[in-house]
Amino acid sequence: MTLDVERIRKDFPILSRRMNDKPLVYLDSAATTQKPSQVIDAMSEFYQLHNASVHRGAYALAEEATALYEGARQKVADFIDAGSAREIVFTRGTTTAINTIAYGWGLNNLKSGDRILLTKMEHHSNVVPWQIICRHTGAELVYLPITDDYLVDTSDLESIIDERVRIVAFSGMSNVLGSLGPFAELVAAARAVDAITVVDAAQLIPHIPTSVQALGADFVAFSAHKMLGPTGIGALWGRMELLEAMEPAEGGGSMIRDVQLHESTWADVPQKFEAGTPPIAEAIGFGAAVDYLSALDMEQVRAHDIEITRYALDRLAEIPSLTVYGPDDSAARGGVVSFTLADIHPHDLATILDHQGIALRAGHHCARPLMQVLDVPATARVSFYVYNTIDEVDALIAGLHEARRLFGVS
């Protein structure tokens, strides 16, 4: 193992739990990861010692809270190699980050006939906000297909992308297939027609060492809770000039320069996009999470993902009548593996494995358009993170054999 997983596991209190009298084997980190004590304690300590509203206070406690909150912004900026901490907008999560662009940029800039280009492997978070904005503006959605080896099909990109396309939005890493996006190609094609690019990086940032500057996209959205951080917070990174030009989605306190009865002017970036009291303790927990990941080293996190995923793919391939949906090439994918097993419905698989303490996900994974492409109603999905072990993969394989036995699958 590249990471010292046994040591890491000690930081995660929940991993000592037993479920149904078996040790908990948590294989649903793509939904939400578990949290180390370092993150849990950072938030408790904030509430115990430094809690106050940020920015607006004129007293020392509020300054402490502000320094911690802005310090967290800097940590998140550094983690993704942003040019400046001001390019980090704290949001409620990936979903809110994408809605912020949809309402802030889309509602104010799109018109009838404009197009938004998505791929057929998007999470609903990167589909539904655009559908809503299309309804309001008359713009329309266009989709890139998926290749037989589960990657975004860019072979017709040139004919699909023209100056009607104003936004290109795609996932950095699919939460179903594990596929990594064709970043360079999509970014270049978008730039050629002056479209903005939005990367749904909910899975990308937690798993792949990423420099947003090198990525070249215009907006990158991600969630703290999928990278060891708390619920209730995520981030939208945007290129400064675009953030400066963009209208805010939400209005409220803290995002204004001046409010008159009939019109208002906005505060500078990033405050302009942070209406109301922000998720303060959550930002601090987010900062502690990226500290934790940086201390592990994201290159090592990636190496561990590759190692455990490779092992899982190889073991799964041994099981008769099991189908994996996703690329086999480790370099083209992250640590998310979707599969079906004979005619056993994924929910039945989940129940059978749950009985053995193994938590995996079954369903459409918020990607119904992709399920239609795959022509399955649902898949079972396992996903790995820094605390998962090879032994846990073995437990998964044993559980799948038990499912075969129960269902009489040969």
Added chain:
Amino acid sequence: MTLDVERIRKDFPILSRRMNDKPLVYLDSAATTQKPSQVIDAMSEFYQLHNASVHRGAYALAEEATALYEGARQKVADFIDAGSAREIVFTRGTTTAINTIAYGWGLNNLKSGDRILLTKMEHHSNVVPWQIICRHTGAELVYLPITDDYLVDTSDLESIIDERVRIVAFSGMSNVLGSLGPFAELVAAARAVDAITVVDAAQLIPHIPTSVQALGADFVAFSAHKMLGPTGIGALWGRMELLEAMEPAEGGGSMIRDVQLHESTWADVPQKFEAGTPPIAEAIGFGAAVDYLSALDMEQVRAHDIEITRYALDRLAEIPSLTVYGPDDSAARGGVVSFTLADIHPHDLATILDHQGIALRAGHHCARPLMQVLDVPATARVSFYVYNTIDEVDALIAGLHEARRLFGVS
């Protein structure tokens, strides 16, 4: 004292802190309240034992998390006497709750010539979202003035409210003046012209025992962090039939019934309004906060507010050249007291008091339209909650005398 404040204070770790070598005197609860260990620990415990994504998991841990999350919804519903837990939508806070109505109801229902009626004592959270929606729809804002005794002036209500008014939005309790809203009158007037009513209850719910059913309004928005709960969460209560008819603001996972490439259908209320992974730990902390307040008994909380506010108003009245902005009648106000002292700028007051460990707020309190009515650029503001004592008011008064001495004010 009506509440056993000494015992209560023991639950709040931060209250043993010293600031500038003086005991912390926290008088900024209208901005955000401090948190009892019961709330802090409930969230830590969730992360240590039960953390998983809600609703979508097919395993026992996810069911535990879902039960805790939905249990919190029920607690919040009970706290405000909602007809059903389904009428509680968890949001990021009051600001997001109001934006949800602005975008969900306003953007889809308002047209040019329609009017939104506000009052001149609104927080920016209840002004700016409506300005944004007016820009998108062509609707316009109309304001009710303020009386000389700092209440919403309803004397011309009949001439102001007609069928052009589609929304009446007002604060339940002003965060600057402490004034309680003329609920019955505004609700009745709105109903007469079929307008919907939106109560910004960010200050109301924490301080005044409230039954949303008795209130009679259509939507009520509030924040957990102003009522002993965590940052990152609040609630929108809405009448079921309105929530059912209303479009969602944000799109994403969990809020859908089905997603096709070009259109989607929505999940039932309240999931329809909870796109993406919700603030799960925060909901659980919110539930613990309302448990704490219910155990104290909101009638007692209100009685304590009245007692300490009355004492503060009386002591402040003794100070020469000090002006209080807000009603004097205890029944017409909550525990927020704004004032100015001679020509000492509120920020200078805040600095001088901070030096003595006393945290108070100075500024426009996110209510610039109200500052123009009061004709001051800023006020100093103290605000009380369950942990504040008469001794702390005495410390405030001593601090104000020190400010007078430093500035040579007679």
Added chain:
Amino acid sequence: MSLEELYRQVILDHYRNPRRSGSIEHPDATAEGNNPLCGDEVTIEVVLDEGVVTDAAVRGRGCSISQASASMMADRIVGMSVEEIATLTRQVKAMLDIEAGDPGLDSDRPGAVLGDLEALAGVKQFPVRIKCADLPWTTLEEALASDVV
């Protein structure tokens, strides 16, 4: 609780060989049910003659529990009156722990009342799956309610 109790042979048999699967040309009552969180889907069509179900068809997709429950239900309700079905539905829901109170279940001879449906009893040990077993029954209630004129 054991997985064998949940996945009894009769469940797997109904899952793999669903009875009355398909559709009816002119149904008197119909309803579509789905479980947005897990994706199970069931469509039910029935023909009614003077308050008695004379034909029924179901189709759908989903887990073994939801599909077996639908198949067993369809097989069972043909020949029953709407009132009898209402009683049966209450009994099934009680068995699944969805409805409290005495559903009028003859506790001495439950098998005689519920028959094959007894195989669903194992579900209540798996709370996550109760809604799967329940889906066809709730959908049937909707179908029959939609017909009431």
Added chain:
Amino acid sequence: MSLEELYRQVILDHYRNPRRSGSIEHPDATAEGNNPLCGDEVTIEVVLDEGVVTDAAVRGRGCSISQASASMMADRIVGMSVEEIATLTRQVKAMLDIEAGDPGLDSDRPGAVLGDLEALAGVKQFPVRIKCADLPWTTLEEALASDVV
């Protein structure tokens, strides 16, 4: 740190009797600054003659620190060249701990260089207020930058 050091008489005097308060009919350079978080506002207007400030006016509202800083600044810059003002601004910001490095402050005789402005030194003990003291200076920089053709 003591409050007396922050609220020196000279600060209160400038706060209550602001120098060069008002406006100028035809300024060569002007800028408005404000501090959205605390609400302090300052407007600066200057007349320039061959790179030398020959007249200055300020108006605004805000706390004693921001308004006294503006008053002292206006009083001080008249007669200084743009380059001299740039040096002075750096010195003031260094005194307020805003800019690191050696600003060329003559540490033996700081009073001789900064004069009255030395009274602002107490602010650096009160981090919350540094931006108040700084506001006029940053606004002045903007005004002078706006004039550079």
